[in-house]
Amino acid sequence: xxxxxxxxxxxxxxxxxxxxxxxxxxxxxxxxxxxxxxxxxxxxxxxxxxxxxxxxxxxxxxxxxxxxxxxxxxxxxxxxxxxxxxxxxxxxxxxxxxxxxxxxxxxxxxxxxxxxxxxxxxxxxxxxxxxxxxxxxxxxxxxxxxxxxxxxxxxxxxxxxxxxxxxxxxxxxxxxxxxxxxxxxxxxxxxxxxxxxxxxxxxxxxxxxxxxxxxxxxxxxxxxxxxxxxxxxxxxxxxxxxxxxxxxxxxxxxxxxxxxxxxxxxxxxxxxxxxxxxxxxxxxxxxxxxxxxxxxxxxxxxxxxx
Amino acid sequence: xxxxxxxxxxxxxxxxxxxxxxxxxxxxxxxxxxxxxxxxxxxxxxxxxxxxxxxxxxxxxxxxxxxxxxxxxxxxxxxxxxxxxxxxxxxxxxxxxxxxxxxxxxxxxxxxxxxxxxxxxxxxxxxxxxxxxxxxxxxxxxxxxxxxxxxxxxxxxxxxxxxxxxxxxxxxxxxxxxxxxxxxxxxxxxxxxxxxxxxxxxxxxxxxxxxxxxxxxxxxxxxxxxxxxxxxxxxxxxxxxxxxxxxxxxx
Amino acid sequence: xxxxxxxxxxxxxxxxxxxxxxxxxxxxxxxxxxxxxxxxxxxxxxxxxxxxxxxxxxxxxxxxxxxxxxxxxxxxxxxxxxxxxxxxxxxxxxxxxxxxxxxxxxxxxxxxxxxxxxxxxxxxxxxxxxxxxxxxxxxxxxxxxxxxxxxxxxxxxxxxxxxxxxxxxxxxxxxxxxxxxxxxxxxxxxxxxxxxxxxxxxxxxxxxxxxxxxxxxxxxxxxxxxxxxxxxxxxxxxxxxxxxxxxxxxxxxxxxxxxxxxxxxxxxxxxxxxxxxxxxxxxxxxxxxxxxxxxxxxxxxxxxxxxxxxxxxx
Numbered sequence: 001x002x003x004x005x006x007x008x009x010x011x012x013x014x015x016x017x018x019x020x021x022x023x024x025x026x027x028x029x030x031x032x033x034x035x036x037x038x039x040x041x042x043x044x045x046x047x048x049x050x051x052x053x054x055x056x057x058x059x060x061x062x063x064x065x066x067x068x069x070x071x072x073x074x075x076x077x078x079x080x081x082x083x084x085x086x087x088x089x090x091x092x093x094x095x096x097x098x099x100x101x102x103x104x105x106x107x108x109x110x111x112x113x114x115x116x117x118x119x120x121x122x123x124x125x126x127x128x129x130x131x132x133x134x135x136x137x138x139x140x141x142x143x144x145x146x147x148x149x150x151x152x153x154x155x156x157x158x159x160x161x162x163x164x165x166x167x168x169x170x171x172x173x174x175x176x177x178x179x180x181x182x183x184x185x186x187x188x189x190x191x192x193x194x195x196x197x198x199x200x201x202x203x204x205x206x207x208x209x210x211x212x213x214x215x216x217x218x219x220x221x222x223x224x225x226x227x228x229x230x231x232x233x234x235x236x237x238x239x240x241x242x243x244x245x246x247x248x249x250x251x252x253x254x255x256x257x258x259x260x261x262x263x264x265x266x267x268x269x270x271x272x273x274x275x276x277x278x279x280x281x282x283x284x285x286x287x288x289x290x291x292x293x294x295x296x297x298x299x300x301x302x303x304x305x306x
Numbered sequence: 307x308x309x310x311x312x313x314x315x316x317x318x319x320x321x322x323x324x325x326x327x328x329x330x331x332x333x334x335x336x337x338x339x340x341x342x343x344x345x346x347x348x349x350x351x352x353x354x355x356x357x358x359x360x361x362x363x364x365x366x367x368x369x370x371x372x373x374x375x376x377x378x379x380x381x382x383x384x385x386x387x388x389x390x391x392x393x394x395x396x397x398x399x400x401x402x403x404x405x406x407x408x409x410x411x412x413x414x415x416x417x418x419x420x421x422x423x424x425x426x427x428x429x430x431x432x433x434x435x436x437x438x439x440x441x442x443x444x445x446x447x448x449x450x451x452x453x454x455x456x457x458x459x460x461x462x463x464x465x466x467x468x469x470x471x472x473x474x475x476x477x478x479x480x481x482x483x484x485x486x487x488x489x490x491x492x493x494x495x496x497x498x499x500x501x502x503x504x505x506x507x508x509x510x511x512x513x514x515x516x517x518x519x520x521x522x523x524x525x526x527x528x529x530x531x532x533x534x535x536x537x538x539x540x541x542x543x544x545x546x547x548x549x550x551x552x553x554x555x556x557x
Numbered sequence: 558x559x560x561x562x563x564x565x566x567x568x569x570x571x572x573x574x575x576x577x578x579x580x581x582x583x584x585x586x587x588x589x590x591x592x593x594x595x596x597x598x599x600x601x602x603x604x605x606x607x608x609x610x611x612x613x614x615x616x617x618x619x620x621x622x623x624x625x626x627x628x629x630x631x632x633x634x635x636x637x638x639x640x641x642x643x644x645x646x647x648x649x650x651x652x653x654x655x656x657x658x659x660x661x662x663x664x665x666x667x668x669x670x671x672x673x674x675x676x677x678x679x680x681x682x683x684x685x686x687x688x689x690x691x692x693x694x695x696x697x698x699x700x701x702x703x704x705x706x707x708x709x710x711x712x713x714x715x716x717x718x719x720x721x722x723x724x725x726x727x728x729x730x731x732x733x734x735x736x737x738x739x740x741x742x743x744x745x746x747x748x749x750x751x752x753x754x755x756x757x758x759x760x761x762x763x764x765x766x767x768x769x770x771x772x773x774x775x776x777x778x779x780x781x782x783x784x785x786x787x788x789x790x791x792x793x794x795x796x797x798x799x800x801x802x803x804x805x806x807x808x809x810x811x812x813x814x815x816x817x818x819x820x821x822x823x824x825x826x827x828x829x830x831x832x833x834x835x836x837x838x839x840x841x842x843x844x845x846x847x848x849x850x851x852x853x854x855x856x857x858x859x860x861x862x863x864x865x866x867x868x869x870x871x
Contacts, residue, residue: 030670384757
């Protein structure tokens with residue numbers, strides 16, 4: 001029993017870490033450029049597809065990863081320069097609609113290039129298999145690796161934002177764009193870099209998701225909405241909030257799906273639990289969001305000055 | 307002595323390291339026109355915003371007509387009898403001047419959960435609104451879209467909207483800001499006509515307006531009131547002269 | 558009485574829509590009757606969204622939820638043998654209103670991007686709920702057992718009757734919305750959108766008004782949902798898919814926000830465009846997506862903004 005709980009907890013952590021990567025990118029872009037980017041999920045999708053393509057083309061996992069990361073970075077920056085620059089001055093509604101259009105565009109583009117069915121690519125030998133945990137449990141090497149990479153990136157992100165000049169520019173740009181520009185910083189370049197960085201994070205999440213979740217058109221939006229929940233719970237514009245929110249959402253969703261039905265089964269009849277369990281489990285994170293909104297609308301760890 | 311209409315005790319508001327309001331004590335008597343002056347950045351608008359309910363203070367208390375309104379939200383304060391005009395013109399640009407004032411009247415004329423009857427057909431709203439526009443001198447411009455009004459006319463509209471709720475206390479934030487000589491003279495004459503009928507707290511840079519209208523003046527510097535008294539007392543106060551009036555006397 | 562150009566255009570549009578069934582019969586193209594009926598149903602959804610978005614400034618990305626609630630209310634009752642249109646539609650309207658009030662209660666305390674994300678999230682929640690309802694078809698959905706029965710007053714199985722029924726409802730909603738936005742209530746909503754600090758300063762607290770508007774809009778869209786399920790004779794969670802919310806949003810923007818004609822024009826334009834594109838290529842979403850981006854970038858005031866007298870509808 002503990003083995004099962006431990007396994008699900010780790011899965012929750014793994015899911016949370018991926019949500020964090022996406023949430024961090026999205027919240028950075030929103031916090032600094034005041035841009036609502038619904039197409040963030042598309043970048044995640046691009047990352048996954050480029051990894052599959054890269055793997056199939058080169059036969060090497062690491063090259064596939066490299067191609068995915070570099071490719072998503074490039075795609076992100078191109079999209080920023082070509083399509084998103086005009087949107088910075090527009091209101092959020094226009095940004096929502098324009099990026100919604102981008103989603104349709106990207107989903108269809110991917111479908112044209114790779115078809116609509118889910119793609120699979122095999123993991124290299126050194127990422128397959130299980131590792132032993134205490135309590136007799138085993139855990140897939142790959143998922144453990146995802147957790148490790150995600151936490152490492154989270155740490156690196158914190159370091160960059162809190163301790164480096166670039167991070168300082170980012171935080172300054174978030175609170176006063178015109179001032180930063182007046183100081184001689186090339187704001188356009190900063191924006192493109194930040195956006196590219198956010199895209200790379202999304203691409204990383206995408207390529208890590210490849211072996212675990214289905215790689216198909218529309219995969220970005222499924223996870224994007226959960227990323228929204230993370231941001232609302234954590235507090236917008238805040239990386240710490242994104243981290244906390246992502247862990248909470250990851251855990252609640254994973255554990256809920258795994259244990260709600262059996263838990264319900266102890267208090268109500270099996271038939272009711274069978275029907276209600278999955279239904280409620282799928283709604284759990286949204287209900288959690290509603291509770292946070294009711295109690296603390298600005299989120300758990302909102303960015304300072306918001 | 308009668309209790310003051312407005313009592314402020316120990317009001318404080320900080321933005322990070324900047325103490326915009328740094329322990330303000332002030333009494334304003336009913337019927338008085340009280341001017342708050344001070345150099346730029348002294349925290350005058352911040353003070354007004356805390357009085358109107360647009361900003362919540364970090365510490366201190368505000369009592370209005372004997373009631374503690376420190377944390378009362380802005381709409382509720384309007385219903386208690388406070389009204390405010392904004393330093394940076396804040397009107398409904400796409401509505402006509404008449405619509406603007408009628409909305410302000412509507413807020414105090416029964417409830418607004420009416421879904422069918424056109425608000426523009428309600429005489430109960432339109433007539434008082436027209437009357438107020440006449441009073442402030444905008445009668446002829448009632449049907450002009452607010453965005454098309456001249457700057458000075460928009461400032462007049464601000465005052466009109468504040469009057470619409472028939473407030474006991476008016477908080478006027480630089481009412482003649484950006485107005486030409488003639489317009490400000492007209493506005494000052496108009497505000498002088500309100501003296502005694504209503505209690506007014508006036509934030510102004512225009513010394514002409516201040517010394518014409520004020521019964522008492524408080525001087526705000528770096529979030530603190532350094533002097534408070536009659537216009538003569540303030541004119542004579544050496545601290546005030548050096549901190550503030552010295553600059554103004556030259557300009 | 559001189560009517561403004563916009564009203565004339567709207568009346569012309571309504572007249573054209575009224576002429577569709579006989580024209581379709583004349584040309585022996587029943588497809589057009591179907592198409593325009595569908596357009597009008599979505600126009601009703603767009604009209605309801607326009608109330609809160611165009612006039613109220615509330616960017617709800619979750620409006621499709623009420624299409625689902627309306628549709629499922631009718632479908633579930635029909636599944637259980639309750640075919641009375643009165644009961645079904647009563648549940649559709651009441652259920653939508655209730656859910657809108659609940660979602661609105663927590664969402665409206667936020668604004669801007671939060672509000673967008675939250676409304677999107679709640680719709681997704683309902684979508685997942687729909688999928689998990691295995692008894693009612695789950696993922697695949699299910700056929701509508703029978704059309705709503707209005708005790709013989711209207712026969713929804715007759716294409717013409719159903720068509721004019723939808724037209725009547727749409728026209729009624731246009732009129733009702735017109736009355737609402739010019740009433741005291743409507744003025745508060747519009748004022749809150751125009752200048753919220755000023756609105757609070759004069760004594761209005763926007764929250765209760767916005768919540769009421771949100772609820773009304775939800776209920777109106779619930780009617781659209783009930784109509785939609787009767788039209789498609791099929792019930793699926795796709796009614797509530799978030800991309801559908803995006804479509805309705807786009808209809809409102811494309812048509813021109815805060816205008817009476819806007820939602821109708823937007824629905825006509827978008828759905829006809831989709832129809833044309835679908836006929837042309839299976840990759841129509843590529844072009845639609847591109848068009849969306851371009852139209853947002855270049856086309857600020859929507860189709861209704863092209864008509865003379867372009868001002869806030871009053």
